[in-house]
Amino acid sequence: MFFTLPSPLLALILFLIVLGSCAIGVLVGRRLRGHHETWREPIGVTQAALLGFVALILAFGLTMAVGRYETRRVELVTEANAIGTTYLRAQTLSEPVRSQSLELLKRYTDLEIRLSTTRPGSAEARRVVADGDAxxxxxxxxxxxxLRDAPVASAPRLYVDSLNSMIDSQTSRVAALGNRVPTSVLILEVVGASxxxxxxxxxxxVLGRGLLPIMLAAVFVSLLLLVTFDLDRPTRGIITVPDTPLTELRVSMDLPPAAGGG
Structure with a gap:
């Protein structure tokens, strides 16, 4: 649900939810202000206990989001290295397999770069993955x-090994992109914070304090929720997974091959 929303709309919704809950609390507090001696202690105890619980939930959700973000960065670097190794070893193959493989690897890298800007699970992402599989x-x-042409040569065998690693790394990266913080955890964070x-x-x-502390708390909690949600949106949020390793690799592929065919 939250994953499909644009970042500005998501930020607005989170802020309105938090601000709306604060406004309701202020309105109820004004009605109870005349009985503050009766309500001050039970409300204070409940509020303090709930704030501690919500702090743990927010920290837990942020930790999950950061962990998944770091995993996605690692998987992207791993895939870039696997494609780069495959491209280098493809240069040692005999023609015409060498030229055909090099061209296909360039197209494949372009697709993996496109994957960095498509929403995981969307129709476009599935189409990019299907094209990559082809x-x-x-x-x-x-x-x-x-291998059939040179069954005892080492170059084709090394190339097959790196190609297999490249295929595996793409599967791991796609899985990491789709591995999000459970929606139930995100909903619990929003409801608990509100x-x-x-x-x-x-x-x-009830104590007769001003609105400034409430507004500051609402702003900071809204920002914390937004960061947690945004870390879980690796291709379309404010905090995205940089695709620099793939783009730099693609630029290097436009240079003349370093090795000649066997």
Whole structure:
């Protein structure tokens, strides 16, 4: 649900939810201000306990989001290295497999760069993955031809090994892109933060405090929720996984091959 929203809309929704809960707490607090001696202690105890619980939930959700973000970065670098190794070893193959494989690897890298800007699970992402799978099958067929032509040569065998690693790395990267923080955890964070800030607004209003502390708390909690949500949107959020390793690799592929064919 949250994953499909544009970042500005997501930020607005989170802020309105948190601010709305604070406003409700302030309104209720004004009604109870005349009985502050009766309500101050139970509201204060409940609000403090809930704030502590929500702090743990927010920290837990942020930790999960950061871990998944770091995994996606590692998987992208791993895939870039696997493609680069495959491209270098493809240069040692005999013609015509060499030229055909090099061209296919360039197209494959372009697709993997496109994957960095498509929403995981969308129709476009599935189409990019399907196109990549088709190129993988072509590369594997060419690798088989190279092995049949030179069954005892080391170059084709090394190339097949790197090609297999490249295919595996793409599978791992796609899985990492789709591995998001469970929606139930995100909903619990939003609901818990809203209720706790609503109680905070109620408590401070009953005590006759100003609105500035409530507004600051609402802003900071909204920003924390936004960062947690945004880290879980690796291709379309404000904090994205940089595709620099893939783009730099693609630029290097436009240079003349470093090795001649066997």
């Amino acid at each position: 190129i993988q099958r072509q590369l594997w067929a060419l690798a088989a031809d190279s 209720v706790s800030l609503g109680l905070l607004g109620l408590y401070l209003t």
